Amino acid sequence: xxxxxxxxxxxxxxxxxxxxxxxxxxxxxxxxxxxxxxxxxxxxxxxxxxxxxxxxxxxxxxxxxxxxxxxxxxxxxxxxxxxxxxxxxxxxxxxxxxxxxxxxxxxxxxxxxxxxxxxxxxxxxxxxxxxxxxxxxxxxxxx
Amino acid sequence: xxxxxxxxxxxxxxxxxxxxxxxxxxxxxxxxxxxxxxxxxxxxxxxxxxxxxxxxxxxxxxxxxxxxxxxxxxxxxxxxxxxxxxxxxxxxxxxxxxxxxxxxxxxxxxxxxxxxxxxxxxxxxxxxxxxxxxxxxxxxxxxxxxxxxxxxxxxxxxxxxxxxxxxxxxxxxxxxxxxxxxxxxxxxxxxxxxxxxxxxxxxxxxxxxxxxxxxxxxxxxxxxxxxxxxxxxxxxxxxxxxxxxxxxxxxxxxxxxxxxxxxxxxxxxxxxxxxxxxxxxxxxxxxxxxxxxxxxxxxxxxxxxxxxxxxxxxxxxxxxxxxxxxxxxxxx
Ligand SMILES: Nc1ncnc2c1ncn2[C@@H]1O[C@H](COP(=O)(O)OP(=O)(O)OP(=O)(O)O)[C@@H](O)[C@H]1O
Ligand SMILES: [Mg+2]
Numbered sequence: 001x002x003x004x005x006x007x008x009x010x011x012x013x014x015x016x017x018x019x020x021x022x023x024x025x026x027x028x029x030x031x032x033x034x035x036x037x038x039x040x041x042x043x044x045x046x047x048x049x050x051x052x053x054x055x056x057x058x059x060x061x062x063x064x065x066x067x068x069x070x071x072x073x074x075x076x077x078x079x080x081x082x083x084x085x086x087x088x089x090x091x092x093x094x095x096x097x098x099x100x101x102x103x104x105x106x107x108x109x110x111x112x113x114x115x116x117x118x119x120x121x122x123x124x125x126x127x128x129x130x131x132x133x134x135x136x137x138x139x140x141x142x143x
Numbered sequence: 144x145x146x147x148x149x150x151x152x153x154x155x156x157x158x159x160x161x162x163x164x165x166x167x168x169x170x171x172x173x174x175x176x177x178x179x180x181x182x183x184x185x186x187x188x189x190x191x192x193x194x195x196x197x198x199x200x201x202x203x204x205x206x207x208x209x210x211x212x213x214x215x216x217x218x219x220x221x222x223x224x225x226x227x228x229x230x231x232x233x234x235x236x237x238x239x240x241x242x243x244x245x246x247x248x249x250x251x252x253x254x255x256x257x258x259x260x261x262x263x264x265x266x267x268x269x270x271x272x273x274x275x276x277x278x279x280x281x282x283x284x285x286x287x288x289x290x291x292x293x294x295x296x297x298x299x300x301x302x303x304x305x306x307x308x309x310x311x312x313x314x315x316x317x318x319x320x321x322x323x324x325x326x327x328x329x330x331x332x333x334x335x336x337x338x339x340x341x342x343x344x345x346x347x348x349x350x351x352x353x354x355x356x357x358x359x360x361x362x363x364x365x366x367x368x369x370x371x372x373x374x375x376x377x378x379x380x381x382x383x384x385x386x387x388x389x390x391x392x393x394x395x396x397x398x399x400x401x402x403x404x405x406x407x408x409x410x411x412x413x414x415x416x417x418x419x420x421x422x423x424x425x426x427x428x429x430x431x432x433x434x435x436x437x438x439x440x441x442x443x444x445x446x447x448x449x450x451x452x453x454x455x456x457x458x459x460x461x462x463x464x465x466x467x468x469x470x471x472x473x474x475x
Pocket of ligand 2: 251252308
């Protein structure tokens with residue numbers, strides 16, 4: 001199951017040139033760009049790991065791409081995303097966030113239905129991959 | 144809910160100006176010209192900003208023929224590449240890493256600072272900013288400190304020029320545990336792989352740069368343009384004096400220029416002569432003497448013109464004129 005998170009995820013995966021153009025758009029808007037990765041892509045997991053520090057003073061997207069490539073190389077089968085933070089007063093929030101890498105195989109989620117009193121149902125989403133320990137979830141034993 | 148007339152929602156998108164056209168223009172490349180078509184070089188020149196860039200360079204920097212020639216060649220290649228693209232021929236960005244060598248004060252730092260703006264004007268750089276660093280910014284203090292430091296700097300410089308002044312300090316041949324070598328290694332890698340995104344300029348004194356290149360042949364071969372800055376002639380130095388004076392809003396009258404030439408002629412033959420920097424220093428000192436001259440006259444009054452003018456006397460008081468040659472080795 002192809003996971004859709006962040007912007008553009010209903011589109012075909014972005015090419016590197018497209019990623020670069022998006023990052024440049026962020027830089028031109030004076031947003032600081034950060035790179036994050038995880039192998040627990042549950043929609044409610046908002047705490048992905050940071051790859052380095054957010055970049056505040058990079059002028060060109062190719063500088064950020066160096067880090068994107070560095071992260072992909074270190075975590076070849078993780079999810080990697082680029083987030084841009086708009087620090088302006090009145091905004092102070094993530095302005096754009098999109099995936100720049102996904103594992104080759106994404107087994108998807110199991111939907112558990114728990115029957116409660118009065119025919120209520122509670123739903124739980126559980127990733128098949130997250131049954132394995134962190135670092136071994138999407139094959140190829142990287143850590 | 145009914146869609147607005149344009150179709151779909153429209154969200155304000157700050158900073159998005161024009162990018163959509165740019166993408167669609169890339170999608171359908173223009174039809175190449177016929178093989179027997181003829182292009183007007185002057186027209187292509189006019190369409191680019193090359194001439195404006197070169198003219199500014201000529202106006203603001205005196206002398207420096209080798210530098211200007213090389214920049215002119217790079218600019219010419221740009222025009223040729225543009226014309227080649229029109230015919231559907233391939234064109235690739237030339238290698239642009241440079242090394243500037245020369246005596247003290249020959250303008251290496253000045254030109255390097257210009258280079259970013261220049262290459263951008265020629266269309267070779269996307270951003271045209273310059274990140275100026277020395278050894279301290281690249282090399283760390285302990286194991287594992289150097290690589291992140293160097294990469295951080297490279298990241299900032301991407302899309303512009305990375306300028307490493309006094310580059311030979313990066314690498315200390317006699318100390319094999321020096322972390323500089325690690326930094327050089329990363330630089331080499333990026334200089335090779337990110338050729339389109341980054342221009343690296345190294346600058347320093349000739350002999351020490353030669354040593355540096357001898358112990359780092361990889362660095363030397365990645366640099367396409369080794370440019371040697373010649374010492375200035377007296378005429379050029381006098382012209383530079385004019386520029387520097389104008390920069391501070393001072394005027395050098397005819398007779399002052401004559402004295403100044405004489406001064407430079409003598410100063411050149413003395414030790415520790417630093418070309419244009421010596422000129423700058425001479426003018427700074429003349430300003431001091433002028434100030435003293437203007438305020439020390441009892442009951443004096445001054446005009447705007449007096450405040451602006453450096454008189455021959457302001458230079459004649461220099462030690463270069465007053466001391467016997469052997470002793471006058473210090474600037475003064
Ligand atoms: N061609 C020139 N035209 C006008 N001014 C110049 C020129 N060359 C040098 N200068 C002036 O001379 C001064 C010294 O130049 P610069 O610092 O570039 O020399 P450098 O070659 O880097 O010297 P060093 O090797 O000692 O660092 C600067 O203030 C600069 O403005
Ligand atoms: Mg210098």
